[in-house]
Amino acid sequence: MTSEILQADAGTPFPEAEPGHEWWRSAVIYQVYPRSWADSDGDGVGDLPGIISRLPHLVELGVDALWLSPFYVSPQADAGYDVADYRAVDPVFGDLADADELVRRAHELGLRVVVDIVPNHTSDEHEWFRAALAAGPGGPERARYLFRDGLGEHGELPPNSWRSVFGGPAWTRVTEPDGTPGQWYLHLFDVKQPDLDWTNPQVRAEFVSILRFWLDRGADGFRIDVAHGLVKAPGLPEWDHELELLEGSDARFSRPPFWDQEGVHEIYREWHRVAAEYAGDRVLVAEAWVDPPSRIARYVREDELHQSFNFSYLVTPWRADDLRTVVTASLEAMDAVGAPTTWVLSNHDVLRHSTRFGFPPGTKLPNGIGADDPQPDVALGLRRARAATLVMFGLPGSAYVYQGEELGLPEHTTLPDDVRQDPTWVRSANEHRGRDGCRVPIPWEADAPSYGFGPTSATWLPQPEAWRELALDVQRGVPGSTYETYRAALAARREHRLGEGRLQWVDGYPADVLAFRNGDVLVLANTGAAAVALPDGVEVLLASEPLNVADQLPADVTVWARER
Ligand code: GLC
Ligand code: MG
Numbered sequence: 001m002t003s004e005i006l007q008a009d010a011g012t013p014f015p016e017a018e019p020g021h022e023w024w025r026s027a028v029i030y031q032v033y034p035r036s037w038a039d040s041d042g043d044g045v046g047d048l049p050g051i052i053s054r055l056p057h058l059v060e061l062g063v064d065a066l067w068l069s070p071f072y073v074s075p076q077a078d079a080g081y082d083v084a085d086y087r088a089v090d091p092v093f094g095d096l097a098d099a100d101e102l103v104r105r106a107h108e109l110g111l112r113v114v115v116d117i118v119p120n121h122t123s124d125e126h127e128w129f130r131a132a133l134a135a136g137p138g139g140p141e142r143a144r145y146l147f148r149d150g151l152g153e154h155g156e157l158p159p160n161s162w163r164s165v166f167g168g169p170a171w172t173r174v175t176e177p178d179g180t181p182g183q184w185y186l187h188l189f190d191v192k193q194p195d196l197d198w199t200n201p202q203v204r205a206e207f208v209s210i211l212r213f214w215l216d217r218g219a220d221g222f223r224i225d226v227a228h229g230l231v232k233a234p235g236l237p238e239w240d241h242e243l244e245l246l247e248g249s250d251a252r253f254s255r256p257p258f259w260d261q262e263g264v265h266e267i268y269r270e271w272h273r274v275a276a277e278y279a280g281d282r283v284l285v286a287e288a289w290v291d292p293p294s295r296i297a298r299y300v301r302e303d304e305l306h307q308s309f310n311f312s313y314l315v316t317p318w319r320a321d322d323l324r325t326v327v328t329a330s331l332e333a334m335d336a337v338g339a340p341t342t343w344v345l346s347n348h349d350v351l352r353h354s355t356r357f358g359f360p361p362g363t364k365l366p367n368g369i370g371a372d373d374p375q376p377d378v379a380l381g382l383r384r385a386r387a388a389t390l391v392m393f394g395l396p397g398s399a400y401v402y403q404g405e406e407l408g409l410p411e412h413t414t415l416p417d418d419v420r421q422d423p424t425w426v427r428s429a430n431e432h433r434g435r436d437g438c439r440v441p442i443p444w445e446a447d448a449p450s451y452g453f454g455p456t457s458a459t460w461l462p463q464p465e466a467w468r469e470l471a472l473d474v475q476r477g478v479p480g481s482t483y484e485t486y487r488a489a490l491a492a493r494r495e496h497r498l499g500e501g502r503l504q505w506v507d508g509y510p511a512d513v514l515a516f517r518n519g520d521v522l523v524l525a526n527t528g529a530a531a532v533a534l535p536d537g538v539e540v541l542l543a544s545e546p547l548n549v550a551d552q553l554p555a556d557v558t559v560w561a562r563e564r
Contacts, residue, residue, distance in 0.1 A: 012218055012280035013107050024221070024283040024306055024398060025340040026499025027064040028490060029114065031402045033348045034071045034093055035079060036441045036461075039454030046441065048094035050454065052102050054444075055109055057472070061406055061483075062490035065112035067223050067285075069348060071099070075125050077192035078423055079348075079439070081116075081225060082123040086210045103218040112220035114283065119207050120226040121193040129194050132185075136177050144203055145194050146186035146232070147174075158184055161240040162258065165189050167428030186236075188229060188258060190423045198230045198267065211274050221275070221283030227299065227308075228288035231263035260290045268304040283307060285342075293326075293333035300339035307398060310342045314350065317361035318384050318556075320514040320527045324505070327395065327516075331503060334397070341397035345388060346405050352438045354378075354385035355411035367424065368433025369413040382408050383556045386485060386544040387525055390558035391514065393489045394523035396501040401486075404442050407470045408482030411437040412461070419461060436461055443471040480546050492542055492560060496521050508535075513553070525558040537564045 017023065038050030048071060058066055070080035071093040080090070089095050106113045122129055128144050135141035137149075148159040150173060158171035165188055172191045176182035186195045196203050211222065237257045268284070275282045286299045286308035299308050316326045334341040345353040351365060358381025359365060359374075366373060385408065392399050415437055417425070422434030441459040445452030446468050450459045468474075475481035493499060498518050506515040512528025521541070526532050531552045534540070540547065542560040553559060 012112075012220060012278075012282075014112065014220070014280045016279055016281055021500075022281040022283075022306075023064060023112065024281065026396075026497075027112075027398050028062075028393070028493070028499070029065045029067050029398065029400050030058055030061070030063040031067050031069065031347060031400060033069045033403055033439060035069075036439050036453075037403055038442070038444070039450070039458075042454050042456035042458060043092070044441075044450075044454065044456070044458030044460045045092050046453070047092065048089065048098035048102050052098070052105050055102075055106055055111065058111055059109050061487055062494065063111070063401060065114055065220065066106065067114040067400075068116060070116045070118060070225075075123055075192065077123065078190050079421070081118055082121070082125075082190065082193050083118050084123040084125040085127075086117075087213050100217060107218065113218070114221045114223055114285065115214055115219045116225060117207070117210065117214075117222045118225040119196070119198075120229045121187065121189060121195045124192045124194055132194075133174060134177060137183050140202075142183070144197060144200050146197050146236070147183045148186070148236070150184050154181075155183075156181070159186075160236055160238050162186070162188070162236075163242055164191075164427060166424045166434075167432065186232075188226075190427065192423075195232075196230075198263070204267065204270070208270065208274055211271060215275070215278050215282060219282070220280065221285065221306075223285045223287060224305070225287055227268075227286035227305070228260045228264065228290050229258060230267060231261040233257035233261055260288070260295060265298065265301075265304060268299065272303050272305065285309070293329045294336075297333040297337045297339065300334065301337045307340060307342050309344050309347075309400065311344070314344050314346075318357050318388060318527050319361050320512050320525070323391065323514050323525075323527070327503070328505075331396075341395070342400065343392045343395055343397060344400040344402075345385070345392060346402035346438065347400070348402065348439055349435055350438065352385075352402070352405065352409060352411045353388060354381045354405070354408055355413060355437075357381045357384035357388065358410070366432065368422070368435060368437055369411060370417060370433050371414040373413070375413055376410070378410055380556070381410060382482070383545060386482060387527075387556050387558040389486065390489055390542070390544045390560065391523065391525045393493050394498060394516070394518055394521065394558075394560060396498060396503055396518055398499065402438075406483055406486040407443070407472060407475060409440075409442075409467065409470055412440045412464050413437060414464070415440075415461065421461070440464070440467075443467040445473045446471040485542075485544060488542055489560075492521075520562060522561045522563055523558065524553055524561065526553045526555055529555050531555060534559075534561070538562070539564055 035046050037046045038054040039046045040049035072083045073085035073088045073090045074080045131141040151157040162170040164170045171184040173184045174182050239256050284305040286305045290296045316322050330341045355376045358376025422436050424432050424434030440461045441453040443451030449457040475483035501518040504517045509515045514525040531554045534551045538561045540559045540561050544558045
């Protein structure tokens with residue numbers, strides 16, 4: 001089937017807003033990681049029918065949209081971020097009819113659907129890469145990827161010293177069709193994720209066609225994977241430093257020749273024009289690990305993408321000073337280009353924030369935590385996570401929620417090493433444990449097999465026993481639970497239109513207290529060690545923890561208040 005045939009009836013039921021008031025400027029967007037949200041068939045891997053059955057949860061929670069990590073045909077070498085067919089659903093997740101049904105059902109419930117697109121690389125099992133291997137050097141098939149001859153007398157050395165984000169060299173040598181050792185191809189990530197050559201017009205045309213395929217089916221937008229990586233500096237100049245996982249830049253070095261190159265912007269200008277042809281304010285979101293905020297702002301200029309993840313905010317410790325600095329810098333940078341600021345604390349690539357905050361602020365944390373690593377203070381981590389979440393929801397702009405954070409889930413920090421699936425673990429020669437700990441299947445029901453993740457006890461990663469008491473059905477309807485706190489905050493955020501608001505810093509509180517006004521709401525977060533007195537005439541609307549003494553703001557608590 002071609003996209004033209006399906007185009008007729010898909011579309012979007014949502015009205016178009018006046019420029020400046022598009023939904024995505026203030027939306028709360030919930031990230032579903034399809035492998036781990038809900039499993040319908042009991043094979044231990046989440047799937048699209050499972051997601052469809054759990055959509056009402058998102059309505060009850062009170063978010064505006066969901067973003068789905070990739071569900072396309074994939075050998076799953078990087079959990080679906082290695083795509084073999086961008087226009088089909090992997091059988092482990094369902095089929096295209098399920099994807100259509102998911103979009104239809106979500107729209108019916110008033111939820112928008114953002115899908116992931118992975119343009120930096122394909123899977124090595126993509127038909128283009130297979131053709132490239134079969135065709136041998138020099139032909140148009142290889143010109144869609146970054147094949148190069150090796151250095152050394154017999155081409156036995158990689159073309160340059162670039163390193164893979166997951167560890168090891170970023171180049172792998174192929175065997176030519178005649179059986180001889182041959183050229184090398186670039187893969188900034190896993191060996192099964194060959195980088196595309198974005199100077200090739202065929203690559204550009206193909207991705208525009210893929211965008212249209214999903215826009216025609218009613219997708220409300222795209223989250224663009226590794227948006228800062230598509231274009232490499234001409235000549236692939238030497239850059240010989242180890243990369244930190246997903247760290248777009250490292251202040252110690254100049255910008256790497258494969259991140260944040262000028263050429264990416266022309267690609268996004270074209271994508272902007274494509275998205276703008278469709279009704280309903282479709283959104284393009286950059287995943288770009290680029291620093292500082294002024295650099296990231298260049299991705300969301302008026303004729304480029306609409307939003308970008310605010311990773312500077314994500315990595316900021318729970319300290320009022322640091323938070324003030326990053327919030328101010330983020331708002332200034334985005335205001336300068338007329339884009340909304342986004343806020344995010346967790347996703348499928350980082351330690352969950354309730355675990356990060358369980359270590360002293362500023363601790364350099366490993367990429368993945370194992371049983372023999374220092375363990376977090378779980379209770380303190382959750383307390384700070386809830387306080388940090390209320391700060392985030394109190395800020396103007398758009399916010400992202402990662403599945404399970406509404407239950408206060410911590411990272412799984414004691415996963416047995418032999419169940420790990422993240423390619424980072426193997427490629428770093430067991431130095432970095434990687435990201436499995438934040439990808440564990442969600443607990444919905446305390447007394448069901450796999451805590452209600454699926455109909456059987458099968459889960460592709462084991463769930464910690466302590467998650468039983470964090471299951472949704474344990475927290476639902478319980479005032480003060482993490483889940484009910486999220487729900488109350490999202491409802492109040494909507495009621496007070498905080499997403500569309502403006503931030504105003506408030507003076508007169510101790511330095512450890514972050515204090516700002518957004519519309520008629522005063523947000524106060526105590527990041528210090530001692531309780532702080534709340535001034536007279538302040539009426540608390542919402543608190544991240546029950547307040548035992550009415551006029552005291554305890555340590556590691558955030559309140560939303562009204563000034564009388
Ligand atoms: C992005 C994804 C991450 C993936 C990588 C390579 O950073 O979020 O999960 O491993 O890209 O596609
Ligand atoms: Mg399944």
